[in-house]
Amino acid sequence: MRSYRWALLYAGLFFASSASADWQLNLKEGATEISRSVYSLHMTIFYICVVIAIVVFGVMLWSIIYHRKSRGVKAAHFHEHTWVEVLWTVIPFFILVSMAIPASSTLIEIYDKAESDLDIQITGYQWKWRYQYLNQDVDFFSNLATPKEQIGNESLKGENYLLEVDKPLVIPVGKKVRFLLTSNDVIHSWWVPALAVKQDAIPGFINEAWTKVDQPGVYRGQCAELCGRDHGFMPIVVEAKSEADYQLWLTSFAQAREQQQAAAEKEWSKDELMHRGEEVYKVSCAACHQANGQGIPGAFPALAGSPLLNAEPEAHIDIVLKGSSGTAMQAYAEQLSVSDLAAVITYERNSWGNQGSVVTPQQIQQRLE
DSSP states (O other), X not given: OHHHHHHHHHHHHHHOHHHHTTOOOSOOOOSBHHHHHHHHHHHHHHHHHHHHHHHHXXXXXXXXXXXXXXXXXXXXXXXXXXXXXXXXXXXXXXXXXXXXXXXXXXXXXXXXXXXXXXXXXXXXXXTEEEEEETTTTEEEEEOBOSOHHHHTTSSOOOTTTTOOBSSOEEEETTSOEEEEEEESSSOEEEEEGGGTEEEEEOXXXXXXXXXXXXXXXXXXXXXXXXXXXXGGGOEEEEEEEOHHHHHHHHHHHHHHHHHXXXXXXXXXXXXXXXXXXXXXXXXXXXXXXXXXXXXXXTTXXXXXXXXXXXXXXXXXXXXXXXXXXXXXXXXXXXXXXXHHHHHHXXXXXXXXTOOOOOOOHHHHHHHHO
16 A cells, blocks of 8 residues: 555656646747757757667667577677777767867857947845946945745745845847946856856956847856855846837936935935834845844844943944954945945834934944944
């Protein structure tokens, strides 16, 4: 009975629609000319390997079946055969050449990064991406947007679970976009399958890649390097827009930056700072220090009851702005706006039983000057 139960279980898993819905072994063609070239190369090599496998294993099976001992066949005894040696050298040579020619052609396309229309520097951080549009006044961080409730199995998971961000990378359709990749901490890898781009981001080095998207759309990827705890929470979203929509996005980005500057001069109430600070904390701080401020013993310190947060704010402000050398605490001076920095510091100083003071955007601005 036990064996029947296991058989039914395996059959149910194999044939269940939910289990087989995402069953896919082959590559996708992607959304760029390069990705289609990669797919074509992959299929060419695959079919060559299939033909080789059929021929080799066919000869092996035929030999095993028709030259077996039970048929009275006796093994031949010979050492050298010139033509056999020539054939098993020449045939593989031509097979490898037939593979090398299309592979080299595709590699030349992949590494042709000249004459780009737009250059974007991509910097990996634990666990987010920074996008800086060179020669344009565009600079922002992209963070995981999946709610903590979904990650903790407290609510239903969304369609793009762990593959959604607060700010996607936006690029124009039909333009050659060059990526300059590096890292601020550990080795990351920027990988978007639909664009056929996968390039390591290494501290102290600049690697290059490029893409040219044919049609507007949203293309998702992830960090493909084991970059530490929460590695799986570092998604990539690329949104390709038409030239007109891309220009509108640039305009809206400039307007948002002006609003941030205005917010830095605004007089914030404590309630406003606490509300905004909680949102910023969930995105930028909760992964390490936890939503309840208890941290992770031995890895990330608790903020609840921390003497630093209940003393004068200067030291707390400095560690948030500049980070802490030799630890996982990053410098957030460039990652967050002045108002967001003031809000999250105020939230940390007045949550989980802490009795710290309110920190204003003006205080943050003074520390940055």
